[in-house]
Amino acid sequence: MYLIKQLLRRTYGGRRGAGGYNHHLSRSNTPGTQREECVISSPSVECSTGLESGSLSERYRSVRSTSEQICKPLTPEDCVIQSMPDASPIRWHLAHTTWFFETFVLKPNVPGYEPFHPAFEYLFNSYYNNVGEQFPRPKRGLLSRPGLSDVFDYRHAVDRAIANLFDRGGDEHTDLESIVELGLHHEQQHQELMLTDLKHLFFCNPLFPCYEPRATDFSITTSEIQWVTGAEGVRSIGHEGASFAYDNEGPRHEVLVHPHELSSRLVTCREFLEFMSDGGYRRPELWLSLGWQTRTEHGWQAPLYWHQVDGEWRRFSLAGLESVNPAEPVCHVSYFEADAFARWASCRLPTEQEWELMASDCPATEADNFLEAGHLHPAPATSNDHELPKQVFGDVWEWTSSPYIAYPGYQPPEGAIGEYNGKFMCNQQVLRGGSCASSRSHLRATYRNFFPPEARWQFSGIRLAR
Numbered sequence: 001m002y003l004i005k006q007l008l009r010r011t012y013g014g015r016r017g018a019g020g021y022n023h024h025l026s027r028s029n030t031p032g033t034q035r036e037e038c039v040i041s042s043p044s045v046e047c048s049t050g051l052e053s054g055s056l057s058e059r060y061r062s063v064r065s066t067s068e069q070i071c072k073p074l075t076p077e078d079c080v081i082q083s084m085p086d087a088s089p090i091r092w093h094l095a096h097t098t099w100f101f102e103t104f105v106l107k108p109n110v111p112g113y114e115p116f117h118p119a120f121e122y123l124f125n126s127y128y129n130n131v132g133e134q135f136p137r138p139k140r141g142l143l144s145r146p147g148l149s150d151v152f153d154y155r156h157a158v159d160r161a162i163a164n165l166f167d168r169g170g171d172e173h174t175d176l177e178s179i180v181e182l183g184l185h186h187e188q189q190h191q192e193l194m195l196t197d198l199k200h201l202f203f204c205n206p207l208f209p210c211y212e213p214r215a216t217d218f219s220i221t222t223s224e225i226q227w228v229t230g231a232e233g234v235r236s237i238g239h240e241g242a243s244f245a246y247d248n249e250g251p252r253h254e255v256l257v258h259p260h261e262l263s264s265r266l267v268t269c270r271e272f273l274e275f276m277s278d279g280g281y282r283r284p285e286l287w288l289s290l291g292w293q294t295r296t297e298h299g300w301q302a303p304l305y306w307h308q309v310d311g312e313w314r315r316f317s318l319a320g321l322e323s324v325n326p327a328e329p330v331c332h333v334s335y336f337e338a339d340a341f342a343r344w345a346s347c348r349l350p351t352e353q354e355w356e357l358m359a360s361d362c363p364a365t366e367a368d369n370f371l372e373a374g375h376l377h378p379a380p381a382t383s384n385d386h387e388l389p390k391q392v393f394g395d396v397w398e399w400t401s402s403p404y405i406a407y408p409g410y411q412p413p414e415g416a417i418g419e420y421n422g423k424f425m426c427n428q429q430v431l432r433g434g435s436c437a438s439s440r441s442h443l444r445a446t447y448r449n450f451f452p453p454e455a456r457w458q459f460s461g462i463r464l465a466r
């Protein structure tokens with residue numbers, strides 16, 4: 001059984017106190033010993049099972065613990081390299097998520113709070129101009145200091161301060177609760193980024209390192225796509241109510257939806273191989289102009305992480321390099337590739353409105369392939385065709401044809417937190433549904449993810465519409 005699955009299956013009892021960690025990555029000064037301590041064989045700490053249960057302080061400890069669990073199979077060296085400007089070192093994610101709590105929870109709510117280090121506000125601020133200047137994102141991999149153990153010390157100091165706040169009854173304060181809740185969802189977003197950034201880093205290594213071993217069942221077959229009639233007419237989408245959602249998921253509003261059908265499952269590697277064999281990457285008539293230009297500049301011939309060995313396509317996963325599994329959903333394609341595939345298939349991509357109406361009828365369940373399932377890779381659709389559509393949540397983020405723009409009446413929150421989502425509403429596409437690296441408790445039908453159309457390093461795939 002795989003590491004994260006093992007960890008997430010553990011009973012949630014017996015949590016450690018927020019200040020009680022002694023992370024093994026910072027425990028030893030002997031390189032050989034340290035490396036040995038960092039291998040996969042020693043899972044020992046419980047992990048998050050969800051944000052929807054337990055007190056806020058319990059959920060805080062659980063989510064923070066999950067970030068450290070993700071580091072368990074890693075060496076310190078794995079944690080400090082930046083493989084491209086879009087990705088960040090693991091150590092930076094660990095520090096930045098901590099900076100979020102220090103900046104938005106501790107500094108405003110703890111009188112006389114002394115920052116852990118005065119330079120961290122600059123080093124670990126991602127993009128909040130209202131907070132101050134930021135160290136340049138493309139250079140995050142140039143920081144050899146603070147060391148990894150210093151970053152774990154930072155995490156634990158902030159965890160202790162948050163625990164003290166909770167002990168004073170802080171988690172019953174509504175305003176404080178909402179910002180802590182946001183911080184936990186923010187950290188869950190970064191947990192997914194830790195895994196996708198790590199995957200990109202490992203793919204850059206000709207050794208194709210394995211993060212976590214996984215057995216692929218190549219005997220599974222997937223039935224043909226069926227078409228599911230979607231809701232049409234004037235419908236309502238978007239979040240409303242007291243449960244957590246990001247600001248960009250509302251206000252709930254009416255949309256006019258035209259008659260349409262959605263594919264019963266995600267597009268598979270087998271189908272994408274047919275597109276490739278039919279000249280999909282060589283036929284400009286299938287591509288948007290900007291997509292063709294991007295494909296040409298980057299020399300795309302296949303999805304990201306596909307690697308040809310002796311004429312055979314293999315794909316890299318967090319389990320290493322394997323043959324392409326025809327039955328599994330194609331993954332790590334850009335919006336441009338998804339759009340070209342859809343055109344080749346005489347279909348189109350769904351709008352985000354169509355997707356959300358579909359998802360509203362089939363909420364996420366324990367059976368979906370999220371982080372908690374431990375696969376860290378999209379899985380083939382089951383052959384049970386009685387429950388359609390399939391793979392709505394988990395597996396891969398589904399590109400939609402919708403630009404990431406504000407809903408009618410949207411207002412970003414005041415202050416620095418208003419920079420979280422609103423200022424990115426330009427030149428990005430909406431993706432829906434979460435992936436095998438998303439926490440189940442982090443997703444919902446109204447959740448709007450967004451990435452530039454050329455982005456490929458997230459677990460992004462294709463559902464068709466017509």
Ligand SMILES: [Fe+2]
Binds near residue numbers: 096126
């Ligand atoms: Fe962030």
